[in-house]
Amino acid sequence: MNDTLLSAKNLSVRFGGVLAVNNVSFDVKKGEVFTLIGPNGAGKTTVFNLISRIYTPTTGTIDYAGHGGPVRLTDQAPHTIARLGIARTFQNIELFEHATVLQNLLIGRHTHRKTGLWSELFFTGKTRAAEIEAREKVEHVIDLLDLQHHRESLVAGLPYGVRKVVELARALCTEPRLLLLDEPSSGLNVEETEDMAFWITDIKNELGITVLMVEHDMSLVSKVSDRVLAMSMGTELATGTPAEVQADPGVIEAYLGSVDDVSSLRRENHKTSHKVSA
DSSP states (O other), X not given: OOOEXXXXXXXXXXXXXXXXXXXXXXXXXXXXEEEEEOSTTSSHHHHHHHHTTSSOOSEEEEEEEETTEEEEGGGSOGGGTTTTTEEEOOSSOOOOTTSBHHHHHHHTTGGGOOOOHHHHHTTOHHHHXXXXXXXXXXXXXXXXXXXXXXXXXXXXXXXXXXXHHHHHHHHHTTXXXXXXXXXXXXXXXXXXHXXXXXXXXXXXXXXXXXXXXXXXXXXXXHHHOSEEEEEETTEEEEEEOHHHHHTOHHHHHHHHSOHHHXXXXXXXXXXXXHHXXX
C-alpha cells in the first residue's frame, strides 16, 4: 500500500540567472510532520510556492494523492489547490484585518460551498443547512485552538501571536489533507511556541492531517517532526529524523561553518570560560 501523500521529483526553479531550487526531491508520507529546514535563502519557501502553484517549476514534477485521486500538481491552476485538499499559512500573516475572527474562519469554508446564487439570495433550506454546517465546522476549530475568547474580535485589534493562531485556524477550516505551515513559530514567544507545538501534534494525531512545515526554531522542529529535509543554496543536504539531520556534517557546516571550525569555536569558548572562572 502506497503511503505517500506528496511526491516531489527533481524540482528546479530559476529566476533569471538565479537557480533558487536545484534538483530537489522528497516524499511526504500520509500522517507525518515533514519539515524543511535551512539557512535564509535555502529555497524552503520557494518549494512551498511551487507546491501551492504560486510558482511553476523550471523542471520537475509534484504528484499528490488528492481527495478525488492522484493528481499532478504541476499541471494544476493555483485556484484549484485548496479544493484538492491543500491549505497553507504564510510567513507574513494574510488575514482580513477589519473582519472578525469568526468571519475570517468562515471564509475558509468557501471551498465546500455547494449552493448557488438563487439559493443563497432567497436563503433556502439548502442554504440554511450549509450555513449551519459551516458554523459547526468553524466552532470545532475554535474550540481546538482555544480561540473562544476572540471569536467576535476584529483581527486588527489582536496581538500578533493570536493572529498566527487565527491564520492556522482558517487553514484548518478548509479541512485539508495536507497543511503547509510556513514558519509557524516566527514572531512567537517561548510560551506561544510551546502552544504551537502542542497544536501541530494535535492536528496530526487528532485530525489526521499531514503537515509539511518550514521552520527555523530547531526546538519546535525536534518536538513535532517525524522527518526533516535540510536545504542550503537551493539544494538538498540531508533527510532523516531531526537528530540524524542535526548531526549531519553537511548540515552543521551550512549553519555554523565547517566541522573543524565548530570544534575550534568550542575550544575557544572553553578557554574563555576557563579564564573568566579563574
